[in-house]
Amino acid sequence: MATDQTEKDFLDIRDLKIGVTVREPGEPPRDITIVHGVSTTLEKGKVLGLIGESGAGKSTIGLSSLAYGRGGVEITGGEVFINGRDILKLSRGELNNLRGREVCYVSQSAAAGFNPAHRLIDQVIEASLEHGLMTKAEAEDRARYLFEALSLPDPDTIGERYPHQVSGGQLQRVMTAMALCPKPDLIVFDEPTTALDVTTQIDVLAAIKNAIDVTGVAALYITHDLAVVAQVADEIMVLRNGEMVEHGPTSQIIEAPQEDYTRALVSVRSIVHPEQAPTDTPLISMENIVAGYGNLVTVLDDVSVDLHPGQTLAVVGESGSGKSTLARVLTGLLPARSGQITYEGRTLTNAQKDRPLEDLRQIQMIYQMADTAMNPRQTIGTIIGRPIEFYFGIKGAELKKRIGEMLEKIELPAEMASRYPAELSGGQKQRVCIARALAAEPKVIICDEVTSALDPLVADGILKLLLDLQKRENVAYMFITHDLATVKAIADSIAVMHLGKLARYGTKEMVLSPPFDDYTDLLLSSVPEMKLGWLENVIATRKMESAGN
Amino acid sequence: MDLKTIPISAWLGIISASLFAFAAIFAPLLAPYGMSDIVGDVWEPMSSEHLLGTDNLGRDLLSRMIYGARTTLAIAALATIVSFTLGSFLGMAAAVIGGWSDQLLSRGVDLLMSIPTLIFALVVLSVMPANILTLILVMGILDATRVFRLSRAVAVDVNVMDFVEAAKLRGEGRVWIITREILPNALSTLVAELGLRFIFMVLFLSALSFLGLGIQPPEADWGGMVKENKDGIIFGIPAALIPAGAIALLAISVNLIADWILNRTTDLKGGRGGN
Numbered sequence: 001m002a003t004d005q006t007e008k009d010f011l012d013i014r015d016l017k018i019g020v021t022v023r024e025p026g027e028p029p030r031d032i033t034i035v036h037g038v039s040t041t042l043e044k045g046k047v048l049g050l051i052g053e054s055g056a057g058k059s060t061i062g063l064s065s066l067a068y069g070r071g072g073v074e075i076t077g078g079e080v081f082i083n084g085r086d087i088l089k090l091s092r093g094e095l096n097n098l099r100g101r102e103v104c105y106v107s108q109s110a111a112a113g114f115n116p117a118h119r120l121i122d123q124v125i126e127a128s129l130e131h132g133l134m135t136k137a138e139a140e141d142r143a144r145y146l147f148e149a150l151s152l153p154d155p156d157t158i159g160e161r162y163p164h165q166v167s168g169g170q171l172q173r174v175m176t177a178m179a180l181c182p183k184p185d186l187i188v189f190d191e192p193t194t195a196l197d198v199t200t201q202i203d204v205l206a207a208i209k210n211a212i213d214v215t216g217v218a219a220l221y222i223t224h225d226l227a228v229v230a231q232v233a234d235e236i237m238v239l240r241n242g243e244m245v246e247h248g249p250t251s252q253i254i255e256a257p258q259e260d261y262t263r264a265l266v267s268v269r270s271i272v273h274p275e276q277a278p279t280d281t282p283l284i285s286m287e288n289i290v291a292g293y294g295n296l297v298t299v300l301d302d303v304s305v306d307l308h309p310g311q312t313l314a315v316v317g318e319s320g321s322g323k324s325t326l327a328r329v330l331t332g333l334l335p336a337r338s339g340q341i342t343y344e345g346r347t348l349t350n351a352q353k354d355r356p357l358e359d360l361r362q363i364q365m366i367y368q369m370a371d372t373a374m375n376p377r378q379t380i381g382t383i384i385g386r387p388i389e390f391y392f393g394i395k396g397a398e399l400k401k402r403i404g405e406m407l408e409k410i411e412l413p414a415e416m417a418s419r420y421p422a423e424l425s426g427g428q429k430q431r432v433c434i435a436r437a438l439a440a441e442p443k444v445i446i447c448d449e450v451t452s453a454l455d456p457l458v459a460d461g462i463l464k465l466l467l468d469l470q471k472r473e474n475v476a477y478m479f480i481t482h483d484l485a486t487v488k489a490i491a492d493s494i495a496v497m498h499l500g501k502l503a504r505y506g507t508k509e510m511v512l513s514p515p516f517d518d519y520t521d522l523l524l525s526s527v528p529e530m531k532l533g534w535l536e537n538v539i540a541t542r543k544m545e546s547a548g549n
Numbered sequence: 550m551d552l553k554t555i556p557i558s559a560w561l562g563i564i565s566a567s568l569f570a571f572a573a574i575f576a577p578l579l580a581p582y583g584m585s586d587i588v589g590d591v592w593e594p595m596s597s598e599h600l601l602g603t604d605n606l607g608r609d610l611l612s613r614m615i616y617g618a619r620t621t622l623a624i625a626a627l628a629t630i631v632s633f634t635l636g637s638f639l640g641m642a643a644a645v646i647g648g649w650s651d652q653l654l655s656r657g658v659d660l661l662m663s664i665p666t667l668i669f670a671l672v673v674l675s676v677m678p679a680n681i682l683t684l685i686l687v688m689g690i691l692d693a694t695r696v697f698r699l700s701r702a703v704a705v706d707v708n709v710m711d712f713v714e715a716a717k718l719r720g721e722g723r724v725w726i727i728t729r730e731i732l733p734n735a736l737s738t739l740v741a742e743l744g745l746r747f748i749f750m751v752l753f754l755s756a757l758s759f760l761g762l763g764i765q766p767p768e769a770d771w772g773g774m775v776k777e778n779k780d781g782i783i784f785g786i787p788a789a790l791i792p793a794g795a796i797a798l799l800a801i802s803v804n805l806i807a808d809w810i811l812n813r814t815t816d817l818k819g820g821r822g823g824n
Contacts, residue, residue: 360718360719360720365715365718367715372710372712373711374712375712375733376734377734386719391719
């Protein structure tokens with residue numbers, strides 16, 4: 001290997017330019033540049049965090065250190081040196097030698113990254129055997145050593161399992177072991193914890209950090225979550241639209257950001273919403289709700305919550321806690337098996353199809369994925385206008401005027417009415433969904449993870465809009481989320497759900513002040529904070545192990 | 550839509566399919582002789598008088614080809630319309646309503662599909678009065694089973710999307726959900742299928758005519774013409790190959806168009822608006 005020992009920086013990216021050919025149906029293909037000349041260096045054993053919103057080019061840059069471009073992406077200029085040679089000039093065979101030997105990759109979805117038909121251990125050691133780096137026995141020893149370093153349970157036997165026999169957080173750690181097994185010089189982590197619940201994320205994060213320390217590997221850590229990357233990275237590079245915004249040591253980026261954009265990222269979620277006291281007469285009372293799918297599976301077990309007019313009830317929990325099911329019970333899409341819903345003092349019919357139109361109008365819903373929540377073949381005007389036409393019978397010029405007013409409320413220009421959903425950005429789409437719900441002039445809007453698919457700054461804008469609208473229209477929100485930072489920002493009362501039961505319920509102040517029950521403590525302490533050393537601190541002090549172990 | 554983006558293969562298909570359509574529409578003006586006039590000797594070779602020669606009874610082959618295009622295309626088109634209206638409406642209704650209605654319709658369709666189409670058609674047609682209406686209905690209903698399956702599958706996919714749930718939550722009726730939420734999203738798939746089904750109809754009709762249960766003589770249609778002239782092949786007379794070639798050419802050209810439409814079909818999730 002032509003390693004230049006005098007060179008301190010073993011990864012050296014110089015003026016990297018990446019382009020992609022866009023082929024839209026019905027239009028001639030055109031070339032666009034997605035990374036405009038990014039340069040960076042990395043020393044052995046250091047971790048560089050690449051951070052940015054979607055479309056910032058962070059994954060693309062990460063993959064370029066494997067000399068790989070995903071789906072039509074092409075590296076159009078610049079140089080990437082690893083151990084002193086430009087890997088962009090390597091032949092196919094030499095690249096095969098590089099990948100999985102000197103540079104390894106950990107993807108976001110471990111579930112999709114493993115072959116379900118093979119045992120974990122065989123997949124973990126595959127690259128090492130393929131490159132002839134070790135014998136099978138040596139590789140298996142190393143795998144078991146790594147399983148232990150990654151604090152996986154039963155490190156000696158877990159490799160014998162199949163991918164479906166371990167949890168998502170464990171699988172992500174096994175994938176890290178797979179990347180570490182051939183003793184690479186560099187690992188590219190591509191959003192390794194993004195798909196995990198917060199309480200699982202913290203364990204995976206701690207495990208990855210430990211493994212990096214133990215093995216002394218260098219890493220590129222790609223994520224959109226600044227608080228996460230602050231825990232593992234030595235240096236952080238902030239990217240935006242394929243250009244570098246700021247690059248510096250982690251402490252400097254977090255504590256003294258130089259650029260406005262970085263400052264915005266660091267101070268995100270600074271919304272302050274003073275809590276309102278619950279009223280005497282709740283708008284909606286859900287009492288002793290038991291619900292489930294079929295007759296065997298019970299997802300909600302004896303849940304009672306109240307929603308007060310013009311206030312926000314945040315329903316928090318991890319995946320599988322039953323928080324979305326609670327929303328489906330309220331809408332009537334999943335009739336409760338027992339329990340009752342009281343709306344303005346009268347009992348609400350359980351099944352949605354039996355409810356009168358007026359009741360349907362009063363409870364509207366906003367979905368997580370704005371993409372699938374809007375019919376791609378309808379214009380924005382039709383999407384927003386339909387509830388107005390449907391519930392109030394308004395047509396023609398008057399309808400047009402009302403659509404214009406709705407667009408104004410969500411801070412979008414009136415010309416948007418003739419556009420199609422695909423022409424809008426993610427944040428704009430979610431705004432249109434808000435307008436559609438609001439157009440029915442409801443008393444209650446159910447927000448099902450409305451900001452989780454959005455970039456932090458965009459999500460912030462949506463939350464501000466929601467709070468603003470709440471003040472003006474006096475609408476109550478049932479806000480379903482897994483993100484505690486959001487809850488802290490907007491809730492009046494909070495229901496913490498765990499395994500289908502209410503773990504804690506009350507006003508925001510009550511729920512968020514000690515003494516905590518063990519689960520709420522775990523949940524609250526697992527939310528990454530933008531502080532150095534937060535991770536070690538939490539691991540040392542928390543009361544309960546997360547479900548991932 | 551930009552004409553320049555249409556690929557050459559689709560252009561070939563469009564040109565040749567429009568030629569067939571043109572011939573069918575203006576048949577009486579284009580045909581040099583009457584459809585069933587005996588104008589020459591049996592199986593005359595191609596000449597300036599009879600461009601494609603004559604058939605087994607001495608009728609002008611070109612004239613019969615042109616009139617045949619009219620019968621074949623018209624009946625295939627009508628049967629396709631029957632099969633699409635019936636199949637797509639029932640398929641989408643089954644997907645949206647679900648439950649017992651879906652079971653009943655889907656199992657009924659399974660039952661119909663379990664019997665080989667051609668044999669089923671032969672049995673029904675030999676019992677029923679042999680006229681064009683029966684023919685169209687039998688072809689249409691048998692083919693509707695395929696359209697039913699496709700449109701149900703597409704509609705089931707669309708039906709679970711959030712925007713359909715949003716419409717249901719709003720309290721929209723089934724008619725709105727089927728026609729305004731689901732149909733526009735299923736349309737390009739269905740249109741592509743329309744081309745293919747039309748071709749199957751042409752082939753089906755030709756097969757029935759060849760077997761003597763389709764269009765009855767002296768009416769001209771391509772399948773029947775193959776049958777009338779098939780004995781000529783033994784004597785080296787190519788008359789039967791001309792209608793056969795026409796069927797093949799039509800099938801290929803419509804397929805080329807259908808392929809192009811299918812390629813344009815964008816998926817729902819990342820789809821580019823309806824423009």
